[in-house]
Amino acid sequence: NAGVTQTPKFRILKIGQSMTLQCAQDMNHNYMYWYRQDPGMGLKLIYYSVGAGITDKGEVPNGYNVSRSTTEDFPLRLELAAPSQTSVYFCASSWGSPGWLGYEQYFGPGTRLTVT
């Protein structure tokens, strides 16, 4: 299994540009998550999904959109990039909720995004 894969690894965007960060998992996990990690900070949840067709906002959803048309894929869309979105983005997946059902989250290697 490849686990959780993310593309691209690095990207530089100009202010106002749009892009999609790709995330895929091959473990047949129901739950998928997007986090951002800013320097010196912990991870903050952007959006999550509990299954295909179901998504919900996390702690910091503004400026982002997601979709979950398949179990495997969970892309994150930035519509109008802003410098405040410069961060490292991590995708994760789990079979069920880590707390409620005790399942571990598996993380991808991250995408480093710079907006200038």
Added chain:
Amino acid sequence: AQSVTQPDIHITVSEGASLELRCNYSYGATPYLFWYVQSPGQGLQLLLKYFSGDTLVQGIKGFEAEFKRSQSSFNLRKPSVHWSDAAEYFCAVEVASGTYKYIFGTGTRLKVLA
């Protein structure tokens, strides 16, 4: 509001020395608690977790953590640190109250001296 505090931003220990990383949480009920490790340029890996029961939990790579309700703490320990343990460590809390919420601490960066 729920929060997770890791008071130590950086910790340096010598190889072979013992290690304790602190984590305090703020939450009304008993939370679900986790410790993750992040090696440079990598995603996070789960070290251990606590849901209920025995307050001393064992994890991978020789780590353990103890949940102390009275102190709202979940400190991570290792009796003898190896150079390969140098990484960033994150404590996290899952809040199971309505909207799903998973809160990470700001992390502790561990440096190991040979």
